[in-house]
Amino acid sequence: MRSYLEKLPDTEDGSFKIMNRCLEEGIPFSWHHHPEYELTLTLNSTGQRYVGDHVAEYGDADLVLLGPNLPHTWASSGKLDERAPYVVLVIWFEPDWIERITFGMPELAGVRKLFQRSLAGLSFSEEARYRVVPKIRSFFEESSLERLFIVLRVLAELSEDEQAVQLAHDPVVLSSADGGNERIDRVLTLIHSEYSRVLPLEELAETAALSVSGVHRLFQRHTGQTVSEYLKRIRIGDACAQLSGGEAPIAVIAHNVGYSALANFNRQFRAVKGMTPREYRAQFRR
Structure with a gap:
C-alpha cells in the first residue's frame, strides 16, 4: 500500500x-x-x-x-x-x-x-x-x-x-517557520511512496537538497518526530490495513511493510497498538 x-x-x-x-x-x-x-x-x-x-x-x-x-x-x-x-x-x-x-x-x-x-x-x-x-x-x-x-x-x-x-496515534505537524515546506513535502512524498524499503537518511537528504544532519533537523522540526519514528507509524498503519482487510500471513504482511525480521515487526506493532498483530486481526473476525 x-x-x-x-x-x-x-x-x-x-x-x-x-x-x-x-x-x-x-x-x-x-x-x-x-x-x-x-x-x-x-x-x-x-x-x-x-x-x-x-x-x-x-x-x-x-x-x-x-x-x-x-x-x-x-x-x-x-x-x-x-x-x-x-x-x-x-x-x-x-x-x-x-x-x-x-x-x-x-x-x-x-x-x-x-x-x-x-x-x-x-x-x-x-x-x-x-x-x-x-x-x-x-x-x-x-x-x-x-x-x-x-x-x-x-x-x-x-x-x-x-x-x-x-483517530491516528500521532499527528503530522508541519511548521512553516523556516519556509521549508517544499523540502519537507518532497521528503514526505518519498517516505509515503517508498516506506516498505530501507530509506537511508542520505537518500532523504538528497531529495531535500540538504546534508544528512540538515534533513534530520528539518524533519524533526516540521513533524515533531524522528524519521525512524515516523516510518514506524506509517508501516504499522499499512500493516493494520492489511491485517483487517485481508488473509495474508502475518509474516508476509511484515515483509510487505518493510520489516525483514518478524520479531521486530511484532515488537514495534505492540508498541504502537498495544496488542499483537494476531490480536489486532482477531478484532475484525468476530
Missing part, C-alpha cells in the same frame, strides 16, 4: 476546494495524503476507514476532519440503500486560510482549537453529526458566499463536540 500526494482541483469562486461525488460501484481504496485539511462526509455507505495507523469500521453519515499530510482513505463494503449511489462530500481547507480567519478573532478561538485537534484526525459523535450533516448537504447547493457562512457554522458546532475521537 502506498500513499500518493493528491493534487486537489482549483476553486475559482470560493475560499476552499470541494467535491460532491456519487459512486455506483463503491468507494475504492486509494491511500493518499495532501497538505490541506479535509472534512469528509460519507453517505449511504459502510466499510472501513483508514487514517494514519488507525483502522475502523464506519457507517452511514461518517464525518471526519483530517489534518494536513495525514495518509487516509475509505473503502466501502456495502450500501444502506441499494437503489441509491454511494456519496462522498468533501471540503478542503488551506492551512493559511484557517490561520487567516482565526487569527485575532476571539469568536473563532474554538475553531482554531478544532483544527489543532484534527492533526491526527477526528471522528465526530452521533449528536454532532445529527446537527451538522443537514448543513453540509445543503452547502453543496448554495452560492459561494452562503457556503462560507455554512462552513463557519459547521466548524463552530463541531468545535463544541467534546465526544470527538482522535
Whole structure:
C-alpha cells in the first residue's frame, strides 16, 4: 500500500476546494495524503476507514476532519440503500486560510482549537453529526458566499463536540517557520511512496537538497518526530490495513511493510497498538 500526494482541483469562486461525488460501484481504496485539511462526509455507505495507523469500521453519515499530510482513505463494503449511489462530500481547507480567519478573532478561538485537534484526525459523535450533516448537504447547493457562512457554522458546532475521537496515534505537524515546506513535502512524498524499503537518511537528504544532519533537523522540526519514528507509524498503519482487510500471513504482511525480521515487526506493532498483530486481526473476525 502506498500513499500518493493528491493534487486537489482549483476553486475559482470560493475560499476552499470541494467535491460532491456519487459512486455506483463503491468507494475504492486509494491511500493518499495532501497538505490541506479535509472534512469528509460519507453517505449511504459502510466499510472501513483508514487514517494514519488507525483502522475502523464506519457507517452511514461518517464525518471526519483530517489534518494536513495525514495518509487516509475509505473503502466501502456495502450500501444502506441499494437503489441509491454511494456519496462522498468533501471540503478542503488551506492551512493559511484557517490561520487567516482565526487569527485575532476571539469568536473563532474554538475553531482554531478544532483544527489543532484534527492533526491526527477526528471522528465526530452521533449528536454532532445529527446537527451538522443537514448543513453540509445543503452547502453543496448554495452560492459561494452562503457556503462560507455554512462552513463557519459547521466548524463552530463541531468545535463544541467534546465526544470527538482522535483517530491516528500521532499527528503530522508541519511548521512553516523556516519556509521549508517544499523540502519537507518532497521528503514526505518519498517516505509515503517508498516506506516498505530501507530509506537511508542520505537518500532523504538528497531529495531535500540538504546534508544528512540538515534533513534530520528539518524533519524533526516540521513533524515533531524522528524519521525512524515516523516510518514506524506509517508501516504499522499499512500493516493494520492489511491485517483487517485481508488473509495474508502475518509474516508476509511484515515483509510487505518493510520489516525483514518478524520479531521486530511484532515488537514495534505492540508498541504502537498495544496488542499483537494476531490480536489486532482477531478484532475484525468476530
